Amino acid sequence: xxxxLADGTRLRLVSRRSKFLLLATVIAAGGFVAPAGDSxxxxxxxxxxxxxxxxxxxxxxxxxxxVFDPDLNVAVLREFESTDSTGNTYVLPIGNAGDTxxxxxxxxxxxxxxxxxxxxxxDVQISTTKAAVQWVNGDAGTFQVVHAQTTSxxxxxxxxxxxxxxxxxxxxxxxxxxxxGFTLTLxxxxxxxxxxEATFTTGSATSTTGASDATSSTRPIIKVADGDTVTLEYxxxxxxxxxxxxxxxxxxxxxxxxxxxxxxxxxxxxxxxxRVIVTDSASGVELDQIKFHIDADQDxxxxxxxxxxxxxxxxxxxxxxxxxxxxxxxxVAADGLVNWYVxxxxxxxxxxxxxxxxxxGAQYHKFTVDTSPPSLVEVVLGEAxxxxxEKTVGNVLHSIRVKFAEPxxxxxxxxxxxxxxxxxxxxxxxxxxxxxxxxxxxxxxPTTSKLLTIMPGAVTDLSEFPSELKEVTPTDKLGPRLxxxxxxxxxxxxxxxxxxTVETLAAxxxxxxxxVTFGSAQPVATNEWSIVVDxxxxxxxxxxxxxxxxxxxxxxxxxxxxxxxxxxxxxxxxTGAVRFHLDxxxxxxxxxxxxxxxxxxxxPLITVSFADELGEYTGDTxxxxxxxxxxxxxxxxxxxxxxxSASTWSYRPSYxxxxxxxxxxxxxxxxxxxxxxxxxxxxVLAPPATATPVPTATPTPAPTLEPATATQPTPDxxxxxxxxxxxxxxxxxxxxxxxxxxxxxxxxEAAATPEPVPTPAPTTGPEGSEPPVAAADVEQTADPxxxxxxxxxxxxxxxxxxxxxxxxxxxxxxxxxxxxDDLAATVAAMRALDEGGDAVEEDSSLAPEPAFTLFGxxxxxxxxxxxxxxxxxxxxxxxxxxxxxxxxxxxxxxxNQKRRQKHYKERxxx
Numbered sequence: 001x002x003x004x005l006a007d008g009t010r011l012r013l014v015s016r017r018s019k020f021l022l023l024a025t026v027i028a029a030g031g032f033v034a035p036a037g038d039s040x041x042x043x044x045x046x047x048x049x050x051x052x053x054x055x056x057x058x059x060x061x062x063x064x065x066x067v068f069d070p071d072l073n074v075a076v077l078r079e080f081e082s083t084d085s086t087g088n089t090y091v092l093p094i095g096n097a098g099d100t101x102x103x104x105x106x107x108x109x110x111x112x113x114x115x116x117x118x119x120x121x122x123d124v125q126i127s128t129t130k131a132a133v134q135w136v137n138g139d140a141g142t143f144q145v146v147h148a149q150t151t152s153x154x155x156x157x158x159x160x161x162x163x164x165x166x167x168x169x170x171x172x173x174x175x176x177x178x179x180x181g182f183t184l185t186l187x188x189x190x191x192x193x194x195x196x197e198a199t200f201t202t203g204s205a206t207s208t209t210g211a212s213d214a215t216s217s218t219r220p221i222i223k224v225a226d227g228d229t230v231t232l233e234y235x236x237x238x239x240x241x242x243x244x245x246x247x248x249x250x251x252x253x254x255x256x257x258x259x260x261x262x263x264x265x266x267x268x269x270x271x272x273x274x275r276v277i278v279t280d281s282a283s284g285v286e287l288d289q290i291k292f293h294i295d296a297d298q299d300x301x302x303x304x305x306x307x308x309x310x311x312x313x314x315x316x317x318x319x320x321x322x323x324x325x326x327x328x329x330x331x332v333a334a335d336g337l338v339n340w341y342v343x344x345x346x347x348x349x350x351x352x353x354x355x356x357x358x359x360x361g362a363q364y365h366k367f368t369v370d371t372s373p374p375s376l377v378e379v380v381l382g383e384a385x386x387x388x389x390e391k392t393v394g395n396v397l398h399s400i401r402v403k404f405a406e407p408x409x410x411x412x413x414x415x416x417x418x419x420x421x422x423x424x425x426x427x428x429x430x431x432x433x434x435x436x437x438x439x440x441x442x443x444x445x446p447t448t449s450k451l452l453t454i455m456p457g458a459v460t461d462l463s464e465f466p467s468e469l470k471e472v473t474p475t476d477k478l479g480p481r482l483x484x485x486x487x488x489x490x491x492x493x494x495x496x497x498x499x500x501t502v503e504t505l506a507a508x509x510x511x512x513x514x515x516v517t518f519g520s521a522q523p524v525a526t527n528e529w530s531i532v533v534d535x536x537x538x539x540x541x542x543x544x545x546x547x548x549x550x551x552x553x554x555x556x557x558x559x560x561x562x563x564x565x566x567x568x569x570x571x572x573x574x575t576g577a578v579r580f581h582l583d584x585x586x587x588x589x590x591x592x593x594x595x596x597x598x599x600x601x602x603x604p605l606i607t608v609s610f611a612d613e614l615g616e617y618t619g620d621t622x623x624x625x626x627x628x629x630x631x632x633x634x635x636x637x638x639x640x641x642x643x644x645s646a647s648t649w650s651y652r653p654s655y656x657x658x659x660x661x662x663x664x665x666x667x668x669x670x671x672x673x674x675x676x677x678x679x680x681x682x683x684v685l686a687p688p689a690t691a692t693p694v695p696t697a698t699p700t701p702a703p704t705l706e707p708a709t710a711t712q713p714t715p716d717x718x719x720x721x722x723x724x725x726x727x728x729x730x731x732x733x734x735x736x737x738x739x740x741x742x743x744x745x746x747x748x749e750a751a752a753t754p755e756p757v758p759t760p761a762p763t764t765g766p767e768g769s770e771p772p773v774a775a776a777d778v779e780q781t782a783d784p785x786x787x788x789x790x791x792x793x794x795x796x797x798x799x800x801x802x803x804x805x806x807x808x809x810x811x812x813x814x815x816x817x818x819x820x821d822d823l824a825a826t827v828a829a830m831r832a833l834d835e836g837g838d839a840v841e842e843d844s845s846l847a848p849e850p851a852f853t854l855f856g857x858x859x860x861x862x863x864x865x866x867x868x869x870x871x872x873x874x875x876x877x878x879x880x881x882x883x884x885x886x887x888x889x890x891x892x893x894x895x896n897q898k899r900r901q902k903h904y905k906e907r908x909x910x
Contacts, residue, residue, distance in 0.1 A: 027554070038659055044069060047243075048241075048243060049068045050065070050066070050245045051066045051067075051068075052064070052247045054350075056282070056347040057202060057247060057349070058348055059202060059225070059251070059735055062200075062201050062219070064198075065184060065188070065199070066196065067169055067171065067196045067197075068196075068636075069196070071238045072167050074481075075111035075164050076162065076165065077162050078106070078107055078161050080160055081158060081159045081160070082156070082159075084104055085105060086104075091157075097149045097150050098146060099728055100134060101131075101675045102143070103142065104141050104142045105159060105161060106122070108139065110124060110136055110137075110138040110143075110161050112162065113160075113161055113162045120136060121134060121135055121136055124159060124160075124161045125160040125161065126160075127160075128155055130147065130151050130155060131146060131157075138164075148661070162538065162596030167187075167188045167196070168187050168188065169186050170184060171220050171232050171234045172232070172233045173200065173232055174222075174231050174848075175228045175249075178226050182206070182208045183212075184198050184220065185212045185214050186198040199219050201219050201220075202249060203222070206222055207220055225249065227250075227282065228249040229246050229248055231247075248348070250346060251348070251350065252280070252350060253351060254346050254350065255279045255352060256276050256277075256353060258274070258341075258342060258356075259276065260273065266367065266463035267367060268368070269370070270369055273327070274340070276325050276326075277292070278290055279319070279321045282348065283346045285317055288310055290310065290311045290316075290343075291308055291309070291343045292327045293341050294307055295340065296330045296333060298332070300339070306330050311325035312325075313597065315327075331894070335370055336406075339364040339368075340364065340365055341364050342361070352387065370465060371404065373460075373468055374465065376403070376454075377404060378402075378403040378475070379448050379472050381400055381478050382560070383400070384396040384441075394754055397447070398444060400452060400474055402454070403437045404438075406462070407436050408430065408435060409459075409464060410435075412464065412731060413458070414428070414458055415427055415440070415460075418440055420450050420451070423523070425440040425441065426441050426442055427439075446503075447478050447481060447502065448476060448503060448556070448558075449474045449476040451473055452472055452473070453469075453471050453473070454469065454472070476560060477560060479556060479561050481564075482500070482552045482554060483564060484497065484498070485497070485566035489580055490583055491535055491672070492535065492584045492672050492673050493534055494533070495580060496532065497531050497532075497552075498530045499528070499529045499530070499531075499552045500527060500528045500529075503527070505556060506556060506557055507526075508523065509521050510553050511551070511552050512552075513548050513549070513550055514540075514552075515542070516538070516540045517518070521552070535584065538582070545583050546617040546619065548579060549577055549579050550577075550578040551564065551566070551567060566578075581622055582671075583617075583622065583670070586668075586671075587613065588676075588678060589608045589667055589675075589747045590607075591663065591680045592606070592607045594681065595680045596616045596682065597682045600685055602684060604652070606651045607649070608630075609649075611647055622669070622671070624646040625646070626668050627665060629665060630666075631663070631664045632653060656684045657684065658684050660681055660682065661681070665677070665678050
């Protein structure tokens, strides 16, 4: 038996005529309509439409594609359905005519079966004749039947109807970033809406997941890039037509540029007109999407009622790809800084924001409403701005900080309008980022607060309101200036430290050395104090030798601390610090000659070196030591010492005698330290003095060579002989016996230009004594301007001969060189020595070589002999020629003749 959804009226007695009338009415209302075919209701063909929402979007957005096409509505014919929505058989219950029962079909909604364009009783047909369909609810799928007659038993029946459902269609998508694209399935929004929809997203890579199922929660993705246009296409079957739509990809925000009021400007009006230029080349911006935001009540909140306004349609102008938008900003509540900005949203939902500064992020635009001149907030003496540390610092001389209640216009600040005791400020500057403060510097102002006068117009605010006349005494934050000095740079004990200032202190200043406080300095005069410290009593970090740092501190009447000197590590240390050296020791010097050393010269150099004085402690720069006591053999020689450096002294005594000598020395360093006497006993062992010939410079005229001429011998003149070998190239004199110098004639020409004889250098001897002079070293030289007579020359030769004979006789060995052979041997030995020890041939003649006449003298002309004589500066010179040269050779000291003769004999023996 079918399920009864609603009971009808119970069976009651009615007339037969009434029954027929009721049945006729039901049949007329419902009737039997032949079932329609399998196709849907017939409509006239319509062109479908395709839409994309939104039409502009970004790189990662959700987009809805929709198609409207009535031709796509298809209903399904449900014939002779025997069971209802619950699976039970359709059964007409027992009942009387007019009873009603409600049933529900399996497939909803119910469609238009008879094609009249409406859903009614005729759209559901039942197979029984005992009842008729009274009404149909198409969306719910329910219908109600009414008994046409009384039934005494139940009856099954079937139902025929059309059911509507959500149809589907499809569109294709492609983009420049994905030319292939994919097909997207759209589903009808309701079974009878004829509208089909599906969503997809834009992204960096294509994904087709969910493309074929419009109900899937995972949506497909089409690959796009900024500036792409996504194309959607729908193929309408009836009539046949390809319909397309475009989706613009726009990821660029609109450009928003405020033109008025200018950032950080000022105005005396509480309301201002704001102007902005907005452009967007891709999707464009609607005028109503340009918004002006202002913090009118200056509480940093911009979305309060009345603080967001749109552009004025009447005053704004459309431009290419944008707008010149204008809006009247709301009135500002009070004077001061006002923040505001503008936003613009394009059709792709990209929002641009105005930016006042080209730095990271977007900054508000600002303007100042100012209806009054700038007023003072604070004036401080002794404060300045440290640009390096980027902060305000205190206790700075000749500086004043002046703060106003609002930002100032830097270009209109006038330093000449700030005065202290009649002196105008030297500079008046501002610091970036601190726009309400002026930093003043003066040439010289007191360290105590004095009246500051600010003349009208010294500064102006941003709206160029000038300042008024003001006189104010600055707050004193400048401590007194203490000057610290010491009476000496280096000490070994006591030190006086003096502290001075130009300002009265509240108490005596304290003094510290290397961080150790040594008490308060005592007043010695107005604003002057001193304290005496003893370095030998230093403790803690101040103890011991080294460089000491002095500081002083005090307070003025305003309790500002004042300091003198510099702390270790403070800026400017150690250049500006007050320091002294504590040095309590001196090291013994190094003395040369040392104890028991022996000098081999009679005048040894005595040195006293205090090399260890420098570097006695870290930072030691005092190497100076003074010789205070120096005695040599008991004689004070301190004043004779010469400073070789700050720590080294030297002294060279005059000729000391051989034997022991005693030297005593005491030094004192820069700090006043002295060491105990240093005594050194040394010896002198110098060799005996030796005569050393030293040539004396004599003007030598250019020589004139003349050939020797033969002269007639006088009775007293020896006859010249030729050189051995009979060459006879030049005439020369044959030396006579040593004992007969008068037999040799000296011509006036030879005597006129005698060659100077070397003078022996003085030799040293014991201190206080003159060096001995050997008889052989005494020489006589003829004045080249005076020409001696022959008689004078012979006499001189005789004197020299006599003296030479005496020296030879008294020489060691007692040799007598009065023979002619001895003289020849002596000459040969001299030549051998002058030639550097060259071998002498056994058959070489000892006779002089042929000679030429130079200034009247015979000069040997042997090539090697003449060259060696000149280069070696031998015992005979070119200027000493002829007989005078032979005489000089004969009268050499006996010891030299002995040595040369011995050498000659040894060479001859070889």
